Amino acid sequence: MEKNFLSLLNNLLYSYSTLLFIRSKSTGFVLLLITCLNLNLAVTGILSWAIAIFFAHLISIKKEDKIHIIYTYNALIVGFSIGFLFKITFLSILLTIGTSILTVLISYTLFSLLSKTIRLPVLNSPFFIVSTIIYLASTRYSSLFVDSFYLHENLDIIQIPIFIQGLLRSLGILIFMPYDISGILILIALLLFSRISFFLTISSYYLGVTILALLKGSFVNAYLDFSAFNFILIGIALGGVFLIPSIKSYLIAFTGVFVSVFFMDAISVVWSAFGIPVFTLPFNIVVLLFVFVLINIGYPNINNSIKDSPEESLSNFLNFTKRFNYSIPTPWLPFLGQWSVYQSFSGQWTHQGIWQYAYDFVIKDENGLTYQNNGLKLEDYYCFGKPIFAPISGTIVDASDMLKDNPIGEIDKKNNWGNYIIIYSSFGYYVEISHLQFKSLKVNIGDYVVAGAIIANCGNSGYSPEPHVHIQIQYHPQLGSETFLFYFNHCLNEKRQLVINKLLEKDMIVQPITFSKKAAKIFTFILDDNFQYKLFINEKNFSDIILTVKMSIEGSYYLTILNTEDRLYFGIENNTFIFYSFEGRKDSLLKYLFAALPKFPLASDIDLSWEEILPDNLIKHLNGFQFFYKSFNHNAYTVIGNYKLTNENEICGTISCSNHTIYTKVILNDFKGFELIEIFQLNQTISLRRINNSEK
């Protein structure tokens, strides 16, 4: 019962804060308080919200998170729009019941039409539709206007210059409180909760108003235009909510504000004929228009995971895109051991034009030669006949090994590609591998291969002066299709550093990681696995903690400290153990584990080292202004950790912060999990030592 009440209260506060595109109980509470300055408004709003929830419950709409907040917050503003015009009477309550139910129905319909099919947000279009309907309808309901619209002039401050008043009232109108005081309070709430939204509010408002004034010839008129609040909504929605905050998103937001002026005036010409305001129609049209176009042209910085505030969305996006780049194919190297890049992207000989994105590899000995003896026979070449492995998991769509290998000194100019294999990845691209050895195919067309499976041998067929292997990525299955950019996954350079999302230069010595069955076993965590640790700070024993493996509702696994709500999400992807994200208390010990091993290739190559970008707020807490700055420069304040497998089971890390360096150490247990997690920073050593070191 208590829980139900709490979740209802939370929903109410979130519904309030959603009016400003944020999700914060405190901001919601501030807005709730502001609306209480006009009790009539507050009561109607909450009534409308409550009816919506009750009705949704009655017809058993499932408590899907997204649709839930859409109808509750729309119902809230629909309630405001009624409370704004009419005093609470039996009739206005009747009206509220009707509009609230309509809001739920329209919200659900629009959600199904827009969000489920074409990934567009519903915004507050249900509010606009319902309010327009009810305002139009109410012109016929003469009995409603017994008590007239009443003013709250006590909430205005006369002395404020008009250009500030305009901003404050436009803000206030977002909650149907177009007064100076409410505007000031909302502005303060915005400034405290999100600098990005604050910035967008101010800049979009004045930009929109300026354009309006220039077109209409009067600034005073523009400041007094109530529908100018649309500029603010467009600014925040495009600049910080549906797009990732960045210079580009700000420019797009300003463009949106600019074009919205025409919509606003065009719509008001029609709407004013009926004596009703344009509500949020310009905002809805402009935002949907931009988002629809940007999604369809594949704009890279669409915010697919809208978080509680623009800052959090930005942080989440950067953590995700910088740590995991899923947009560019990352096949594995198609061979084993050390090979040398013979020709790189845009290589001097044949990797030109539409075929620029391709690599050739050969094997070289320590003298830099690709062959032994005198190199006159194919067998002299180190790479000739060496096995070639599937670089991705996928289906063999085309393959041939009918061409004889050219003797040294001859080239087959008729069949450029030689013997080849084309593999289709379910991610939508094709990998093509060329110059394979005559009669060396180990797979057939139609076979499904997993990454790392042997598929053929390296040969010297086709346009190949000496044995080598050629690899490229294309988006069409035909031999010789246009090539596209890709990076290799699990690729080590000569210093045994992982080369992540980087071009391989000519003559670079590269080698794939070798995965270890043992490492895979150590990182196979099963639900309810328990690990007990003793916590030491500067060698002083503090308390015991128990780490437990749990699964969240949507199926992601996380580690948690028993009896806390901290969550450290993890998973294994492409033979790499990954800590995805952390949720919980600021001083949680799990953060140290995250920082000490954010990613771990399941390998046992000693001296293997790699770099990893650490999520914001893991090591260093950025303040609001730093976040605001980060929206202009996405690389600012990035914390990078360097990790090295110093022993088969020991990983040492170095994290450079602006003013100090943090050293980390993780020792793996022989069978499962972590034996020791240690962090050294600023004269402090924090270590977690496993108590029971035998397997259960």
Next chain:
Amino acid sequence: MGSKMYMKPIIKKQLPGNMNKFGAVYHRNYRDEIDGVKINELIDRFNSPLFVFSEKTIRTTYRNIYREFSNQYPKVQFSWSYKTNYLDAVCSIFHQEGQFAEVVSEFEYQKARRLGVPGNKIIYNGPFKPEASLEKAFKEGAIVNLDHFDEIIKAENVAKKMGKRVNIGIRLNMDTGIYPQWSRFGFNLDNSSAYDAVKRINMSEWLNLSGLHAHIGTFILDYKAYSIQVKKMIDFMKKIENEFQISIEFLDFGGGFPSKNKLKGTYLPPEIAVPDVKEYIETISNALLSNLAPNEYPTVYMETGRAMIDEAGFLITTIEGIKRLPDGTKSYIIDAGINILYTSYWYNYKVEVDRPTQGAYENAIVYGPLCMNIDVILENAFLPPLSKGNRLILSPMGAYNVTQWMQFIQFRPAVVMIMEDGKVEEIRRAEKLEDITNLETVPEKLKHFIL
């Protein structure tokens, strides 16, 4: 070596014993240097006889073998077979190149640790491991391969005493078509004694089976045997993994690759009879890749000894006497005997002379300096007429001699290494009397005698 020397034409009667249909391949070549260092210079500095190792050859051989293997299988780790040659300098080169240590006794284990090899980079094999050394190995995380049931029980007791669950491997033996079948080591795969061993280990709460080891023999000339070995071990691995829900992390295929040495009793010269190491590696990796899915690849340990070092070693000897035996056979007496040439029992070494020599080649016997009838180094060397003071350079000499040699009658000679930069380093000095007598104690009563 300059231009070819003029040799007076000679008519020589062919003896039936020396002919074969392929024609004989005789090493008429002479050698006056090793890695650019003159033979005379070496002997002047370090005296004859002298073992010489080439750092360059050792490194190149390893790198070639490792490159071949690592280009064909993702997880291969070579471990240096100490018994083949445990001179510190030689082991250090291999460890610098990344090899683990493979030891078969407590002595070798200590030697490897002393050299600085961490415990967890040592593979501990062999049919006898004393309890104390087993405990040390477990403590230091060595990879221990157990040989028989009593050793399983011994290991279990040690682990229990330590209160630590330990990883172990077991040695297997099997029929791979090779004769003789080395069935005295490990558990037999074909009669299910290996299966019983796994079952026994699985029942123990102190032992965790993490690897399988087998070494099918030595100087194996048929590389296809390895394909059978690999296949049998993978099948066994899959069977026990499924049945006992365990994870085998390593397969150790031992060694046994031949070097380019001529086995006694073989007809063809080693250049023809001994397959290239590449063939062995290709056979093993093919068998691995075709029998395993990519996510199942275990670490493969290789303990290749002989093929890695044999050709990097030479022995320079000096002719001290020439004799014609009553039956007319020419014979030479050199200053190195079978006490330091253990491998002369089964190899006909390649012989090179330190200078071009004129005259008719004839069969000769080369004797060592020991006062023993069996001290025959070469029974049938085809040599030009040599004189006292000429040097004979015997090779390949790198494997087993400097571990199996014995101090008998004489001092064991010095061992030098020619470094990559051409410098010569003495890596083991010649023995002195004190080296041997220091170990001895004479009871008080026996200390004085008057003759």
